[in-house]
Amino acid sequence: MSKSNSRKFEIVITAGCFNHIHLGHVYYLTQAARYGHRLYVIVTNDHNNRKKNALAADQRIKNLLNLKITSQIITGHATEFKQLLAKINPSIICLGYDQVLPKQLNQWVEKNQVKIIKIPKLANYHKAANKFIARIVPGKNRSRYFLLKKTYQKKLKTLTKNKIYPGTLNLSVSCQNISKLLIKKPGRSIAEFTQNGKIFGGFDLRPVKLRLLNPGSTPQKLFPLESTQTINCWAIFPHQSSHQTNIIEIIHQQKITQQYRLKNHDLLELIT
Numbered sequence: 001m002s003k004s005n006s007r008k009f010e011i012v013i014t015a016g017c018f019n020h021i022h023l024g025h026v027y028y029l030t031q032a033a034r035y036g037h038r039l040y041v042i043v044t045n046d047h048n049n050r051k052k053n054a055l056a057a058d059q060r061i062k063n064l065l066n067l068k069i070t071s072q073i074i075t076g077h078a079t080e081f082k083q084l085l086a087k088i089n090p091s092i093i094c095l096g097y098d099q100v101l102p103k104q105l106n107q108w109v110e111k112n113q114v115k116i117i118k119i120p121k122l123a124n125y126h127k128a129a130n131k132f133i134a135r136i137v138p139g140k141n142r143s144r145y146f147l148l149k150k151t152y153q154k155k156l157k158t159l160t161k162n163k164i165y166p167g168t169l170n171l172s173v174s175c176q177n178i179s180k181l182l183i184k185k186p187g188r189s190i191a192e193f194t195q196n197g198k199i200f201g202g203f204d205l206r207p208v209k210l211r212l213l214n215p216g217s218t219p220q221k222l223f224p225l226e227s228t229q230t231i232n233c234w235a236i237f238p239h240q241s242s243h244q245t246n247i248i249e250i251i252h253q254q255k256i257t258q259q260y261r262l263k264n265h266d267l268l269e270l271i272t
Contacts, residue, residue, distance in 0.1 A: 020175075097119060133269060134174070
């Protein structure tokens with residue numbers, strides 16, 4: 001494809017390590033996506049990803065795919081980045097607010113008339129190790145059966161000081177071991193009990209917050225943060241669960257999806 005033809009179909013490139021995906025990353029990628037028709041994300045290869053919290057490239061790609069911002073996510077080459085750029089043939093390279101174009105690429109960028117755009121920092125946001133991106137996923141409604149039991153309702157009201165809605169909000173979190181991380185934090189528990197000869201399992205509760213990112217919006221319309229709101233709720237961890245370790249269940253005194261007009265696949269920020 002010639003460069004003149006590619007201008008009719010703008011290809012945008014972004015790049016980064018993306019070890020701990022946070023709202024700053026979501027902002028960077030969604031803003032970059034506005035500049036073209038197809039967004040590519042180049043994930044730093046494992047050899048060059050030397051951060052303390054480094055995750056394997058496969059896991060980082062999986063976490064990025066879960067955002068559903070783009071499906072064009074590839075691992076960068078350890079040494080020949082120019083070859084990868086030439087293969088993708090971008091019109092635009094979007095840099096994060098703290099990123100700088102490597103000097104060895106300056107000549108290639110100028111020769112191929114590639115535009116460099118700097119994405120500003122997300123205003124009024126501070127990343128932290130206790131903030132995660134989460135996506136609403138369909139549940140199996142199994143929790144509703146148990147949460148309707150009067151014994152559970154009574155115990156939950158005692159622990160949370162609220163009458164809890166008999167259902168859970170299921171979240172897929174951009175942290176493979178979120179369940180293990182949360183369970184280590186201080187919280188409360190309900191022991192298993194027997195009722196009418198049947199054993200009902202216990203579970204642990206951990207207080208969390210959810211930042212609602214303009215519910216119902218496409219990823220490109222999640223911001224600004226000033227228009228978002230945060231709610232207090234509880235993460236629930238049954239002592240026997242078939243969920244993957246990146247899936248958690250949330251309980252609240254109201255049906256969250258109905259009260260805040262949320263739907264499956266909406267993005268949220270989980271604050272632990």
